[in-house]
Amino acid sequence: MKQKQNSAYTAPALEKGLDILELLSERDTGLTQSEIARALGRSVGEIFRMLMVLQDRGYVSQDPLSDRYSLTTFIFEVAHRIPIVGRMTAIAGPAMRELSGKINQSAHLAILSEGAVLVVGQTTSPGNNVLSVRLGARIDLWRASSGRVILAFQPEKEVKRLMKDVPVPPGTSASQILDELSAIRAAGIEVRDSFVVKGVVNISAPIIDHSGLAIGALTVPHIERFDETITFEKCKAEVIVTAVRLSKSLGGQLPEIN
Incomplete structure (x- = not known):
């Protein structure tokens, strides 16, 4: 979970709800009510009320057999209502599926989010051997080509600011x-x-918007197969073509590729 920062304003009930969402986002198998309370240092009563509200709103669900609570996909749907993310993923989806079909490789679309790289779109290779990055994954900012490519097309002052935070x-x-x-x-x-x-x-490759800055990155984690007929250079060229296409659809222009 994100470390809390000192603030002049507090909303305890809201903070408890957000703490639960952040905690559940880190647990693939979900948690019971008592496990959530223990992890957050809260009473079971406090957690129960929060869970009931989150469940009623569709953010969490409870497994009737294990009594474990897990996040639903609703929170992901809410994230995609952000205009720029929703627009970019809507445009990118068909283009990425076409790209993966042409090059027999997986691809993913990522943006910067809270000092990390967030995967907001993903397609898998149509072949039998697949390497892909999980949709919704958060990746270290400095150890992801997506993050580096996006930062390469940001103002230097923004990069230096991120270096202080991350x-x-x-x-x-x-x-x-x-x-x-x-x-x-x-x-x-x-x-x-x-x-x-x-x-x-x-x-x-970066996805450039009308401002000339990168708002996302299209990445193919290329794997080499023994019987592959599609060359690496062909894959690279198709990634560039798709990134150009996506950038143009957002009013941007990719720089000349060397």
Whole structure:
């Protein structure tokens, strides 16, 4: 859960509800009422009232067999009502499915959210061997090609602000990150080994809006198959074509790709 910051304003009931939502978002199998109370340091009575309201509003559901509470997809639907996210994902969905069909690779669409990378769109390869990133996943800002590509097309002052909020990884300096972002901006795309999976090469291109800034990134975590007939260069070219298409639909223009 996000660390609470000191504030001149408090709303205890609202904070309890948000604490529950954030806690459940981290637990794949859900939690019982007593487990939620224990994790949050609250009484069972407090948690019961909050859970009843959240359940009535459709944000959580209770498994009748295990009595565990889990988040529903409603919270994801609410997030997609944000105009820019909703518009981008609506446009990107068909384009990404077409892309995955052409290159036999999975693809995902990501945005920046609260100092992290949030996956808001995802398509899987039509083949038997699939590597994909979970829809709704939050990824370390500095260890994701999507985040780096988006930041490469942001004002430097915004990048430096994020560096204060989200420290760069150990062994990496701020100047090194800035140099790498500059190189990505010059190339117009990032092609690099995955930060987390050996043998995977990320192909990531920015989605540019009318302001000339990146509002998202389209990324293909490319896997190489022994019997693959589609070349890596073909995959890269198709990612660029799709990113250009999405940018134009939002009134933006991708820079020239080197």
